[in-house]
Amino acid sequence: MFDPLESLSQADLPAVWERLAQIAEAQGELNIRAQFDRDPERISRFTREAVGLKLDFSRHAITPESWTALIDLASTAEVPQAVTQMLSGAAINHTEGRKVLHCALRGGTNKSLEESVLVAEVRERLAALVNSVLRGERTGFSGEAFTDVVNIGIGGSDLGPAMVSEALTPYHQHLKVHFVSNVDPSHMVNTLAQLNPATTLFIIASKTFTTLETLANAKAAQGWLQAAAGSEQSLSDHFVAVSSNVAKAEEFGVDVDSIYPMWDWVGGRYSLWSAIGLPIAIAVGWENFNQLCEGAGAMDEHFASAPLSDNLPVILSLLEIWSVNMLGAQSHAVLPYDQNLCQLPAFLQQLTMESNGKQVDRSGKPLGRASCPVVWGAAGTNGQHSFHQLLHQGTQPVPADFIVPMQSHNPLADQHTHLVTNCMAQARALLFGKSLQQAAQELSDAGYSDEAVQALAPHKVLPGNRPSLTISYDKTSPYRLGALIALYEHKVFVSSVIWGLNAFDQWGVELGKQIGVEIYNEIEKRRSGIPGDAAFDPSTEALLNQLLASEQIENAL
Numbered sequence: 001m002f003d004p005l006e007s008l009s010q011a012d013l014p015a016v017w018e019r020l021a022q023i024a025e026a027q028g029e030l031n032i033r034a035q036f037d038r039d040p041e042r043i044s045r046f047t048r049e050a051v052g053l054k055l056d057f058s059r060h061a062i063t064p065e066s067w068t069a070l071i072d073l074a075s076t077a078e079v080p081q082a083v084t085q086m087l088s089g090a091a092i093n094h095t096e097g098r099k100v101l102h103c104a105l106r107g108g109t110n111k112s113l114e115e116s117v118l119v120a121e122v123r124e125r126l127a128a129l130v131n132s133v134l135r136g137e138r139t140g141f142s143g144e145a146f147t148d149v150v151n152i153g154i155g156g157s158d159l160g161p162a163m164v165s166e167a168l169t170p171y172h173q174h175l176k177v178h179f180v181s182n183v184d185p186s187h188m189v190n191t192l193a194q195l196n197p198a199t200t201l202f203i204i205a206s207k208t209f210t211t212l213e214t215l216a217n218a219k220a221a222q223g224w225l226q227a228a229a230g231s232e233q234s235l236s237d238h239f240v241a242v243s244s245n246v247a248k249a250e251e252f253g254v255d256v257d258s259i260y261p262m263w264d265w266v267g268g269r270y271s272l273w274s275a276i277g278l279p280i281a282i283a284v285g286w287e288n289f290n291q292l293c294e295g296a297g298a299m300d301e302h303f304a305s306a307p308l309s310d311n312l313p314v315i316l317s318l319l320e321i322w323s324v325n326m327l328g329a330q331s332h333a334v335l336p337y338d339q340n341l342c343q344l345p346a347f348l349q350q351l352t353m354e355s356n357g358k359q360v361d362r363s364g365k366p367l368g369r370a371s372c373p374v375v376w377g378a379a380g381t382n383g384q385h386s387f388h389q390l391l392h393q394g395t396q397p398v399p400a401d402f403i404v405p406m407q408s409h410n411p412l413a414d415q416h417t418h419l420v421t422n423c424m425a426q427a428r429a430l431l432f433g434k435s436l437q438q439a440a441q442e443l444s445d446a447g448y449s450d451e452a453v454q455a456l457a458p459h460k461v462l463p464g465n466r467p468s469l470t471i472s473y474d475k476t477s478p479y480r481l482g483a484l485i486a487l488y489e490h491k492v493f494v495s496s497v498i499w500g501l502n503a504f505d506q507w508g509v510e511l512g513k514q515i516g517v518e519i520y521n522e523i524e525k526r527r528s529g530i531p532g533d534a535a536f537d538p539s540t541e542a543l544l545n546q547l548l549a550s551e552q553i554e555n556a557l
Ligand SMILES: O=P(O)(O)OC[C@H]1O[C@](O)(CO)[C@@H](O)[C@@H]1O
Pocket: 154, 155, 156, 157, 205, 206, 207, 208, 209, 210, 211, 214, 268, 269, 354, 506, 509
């Protein structure tokens, strides 16, 4: 198994890790607030801007000394060399022998790649499809224009397109886009209940075209349409497929002219820029989809060329490394103060945790240190009325990313000002907290007895000193969103280089799929009275028997 990143000479890394550990130990729990008094330059020292995204990381538990050592870590890990390898098309996904070229889908920093030709061809076909659907030229079996599009896909073939489509709601054209991912029949049934078969277009999105959930849902869609159209009608205009497995899509029954290829050098969770982004392009129109890709392309340029200390993805990664490996953070909150970005945390969960949730290094040896934190979050201000309690008073500090546009697409009275001020207030409350003395003073000012003050005050203490950063920008436009997503994609890559792991495979998801097939086959046998030959653990057996018994009860009714 050839690994192009083996050429990185990271021999001095252990010494830099050691130095970081010493700094962290000497620092202890850094009083972040005090750093602002000590260093009047702190804001400018720890704020950077690129592609219209302003990153203020002055509220993280870093000092000029630890920051210099962190930059040294990125440099000693040869991050710039790894970036060059990725962008030039080296097969850095070495466990699958694949290149990692999602950047080539959005212009690419390396225009001479042979893959760019393929990208251009497919984009031309996609633009034609999007325009014909939006203009009502491609029609369904009744000759009526499509009004609704259902994307059937899961994981990377769902989360990115669904998140972006919702994020860009203000740019929507006239077609409604729906997403069905779960094999739970309720997802498909609930979606179809709102739709007219004659005017519904389905996109079957699956890189492999072997994913159980997607194939089951695609079959259900075929049945639903056929039942409505009658068997003599051709349904070919109702189906489009996106896949790197064109033969399988054709075998399924999709017309070859309606199959849009992607390639094994695009990872599923990095694929929204490929034909997998088709539902986005139909939702917002081709020009806006292009803008999304251009914003990402601009972030690629920044990533490839900015010095480490000004490089936004590198900075996000180093803050993650510091928080996880030196301060012991086990989770990371993402808090977009933009309702349209409410699916961003779910998207970042797959991007981050499927990429870096790994325990061995590139050569298969145990990492020996923590890797990816648990990523979670929700749109503000909703999260404030739910889990922010834990952020403020829980026993584990959770570094938080606040993401906030300064302008709304929907000016409505003073609501956007309230939204942004809440974002500012949360970051400030996390940092400053409330001391026991302040809590006691507030209570006695409110007229509580001394006894009540003593009893209540500890419950009202917020320790503060909890790290956060802010990414602020003008407005959630396609271009800005493209840059934001690419920022996080590259952050994940930088962390993987520093941890020394492969961010682009996902072997951990396979075992559950295999066992699922074994259990399903066993159920089929037992249902048809054939004695089962597989023996599972008692807990699985108990559930399996419960399922069969409940089917018998249902059948008897
Ligand atoms: O696009 P496909 O091949 O259907 O895969 C869907 C998703 O399934 C996974 O392989 C995980 O099961 C993801 O990596 C991927 O995004």
